[in-house]
Amino acid sequence: MIKIKELSKVYLTPSQKITALDNVSLTVEKGEIFGIIGLSGAGKSTLIRCINMLEKPTMGSIVVDGQEITSLAKRELRTARQKIGMIFQHFNLLSSRTVFANVMFPLEIAKVPRPEAARRARELLELVGLADKEGAFPSQLSGGQKQRVGIARALANGPKLLLSDEATSALDPQTTRSILKLLRDINRKFNLTILLITHDMNVIKEICDRVAVIDNSHIVEVGEVLKVFASP
Ligand code: ADP
Numbered sequence: 001m002i003k004i005k006e007l008s009k010v011y012l013t014p015s016q017k018i019t020a021l022d023n024v025s026l027t028v029e030k031g032e033i034f035g036i037i038g039l040s041g042a043g044k045s046t047l048i049r050c051i052n053m054l055e056k057p058t059m060g061s062i063v064v065d066g067q068e069i070t071s072l073a074k075r076e077l078r079t080a081r082q083k084i085g086m087i088f089q090h091f092n093l094l095s096s097r098t099v100f101a102n103v104m105f106p107l108e109i110a111k112v113p114r115p116e117a118a119r120r121a122r123e124l125l126e127l128v129g130l131a132d133k134e135g136a137f138p139s140q141l142s143g144g145q146k147q148r149v150g151i152a153r154a155l156a157n158g159p160k161l162l163l164s165d166e167a168t169s170a171l172d173p174q175t176t177r178s179i180l181k182l183l184r185d186i187n188r189k190f191n192l193t194i195l196l197i198t199h200d201m202n203v204i205k206e207i208c209d210r211v212a213v214i215d216n217s218h219i220v221e222v223g224e225v226l227k228v229f230a231s232p
């Protein structure tokens with residue numbers, strides 16, 4: 001589902017060159033929940049932003065669902081992005097829109113006809129357990145509920161890949177577990193590939209099949225979670 005080859009990203013600032021990713025190669029299989037763990041500043045966000053086409057790599061290639069994405073023109077980017085859903089640490093909901101309208105948003109951008117879009121939005125809110133909250137505004141929801149809306153929105157256009165950027169880092173342990181369980185259920189139900197970045201080992205142990213450890217812009221270890229984090 002994702003094939004990354006010899007990826008590098010160098011940020012040029014007025015005063016220095018910062019190498020955020022240095023010759024990173026990685027393959028994520030279809031249907032996998034793959035975790036990337038590393039300390040702050042290791043390069044996790046840069047990697048996920050490259051996969052989501054928000055950042056252009058300096059060198060290397062990224063193939064998502066059979067398509068090379070590092071050299072797409074603007075118009076092709078929009079179509080390619082619809083294959084990818086993303087959830088965020090701070091949810092990134094639109095505060096002036098209701099829960100229902102937040103989930104409708106990506107469907108409107110994709111120009112899905114209104115009745116079909118509304119049906120799909122309601123189906124997704126049912127799936128994430130928020131059918132009774134469709135008229136609420138984000139400020140009326142708990143953190144866990146906001147992330148459930150974020151998940152419903154990310155799934156709206158039927159993505160092939162779900163990217164998660166520290167999606168549970170702002171949540172308490174119990175809410176974290178319920179969100180991770182939801183992600184696991186969605187992974188199984190749709191055979192949806194999930195790539196998540198986190199600094200929290202518990203998240204990796206709870207739902208990931210495989211993990212890559214990133215340190216100082218390098219991947220230093222990749223493997224099955226039980227092998228990489230085997231107790232001595
Ligand atoms: P992580 O997500 O693991 O915390 P990041 O990918 O955010 O790591 O950062 C990796 C390195 O790249 C850090 O040294 C960070 O300061 C630098 N960096 C990230 N984004 C930018 C940017 N837009 N401009 C310059 N440097 C950046």
Ligand code: ADP
Nearest residue numbers: 139140141142143144145146148171174175178
């Ligand atoms: P979750 O596990 O989904 O995060 P919580 O256990 O935090 O949910 O919240 C429990 C209940 O409290 C929810 O059903 C929600 O309706 C209600 N609630 C939480 N925050 C607010 C708020 N700011 N305004 C109104 N109701 C709230």
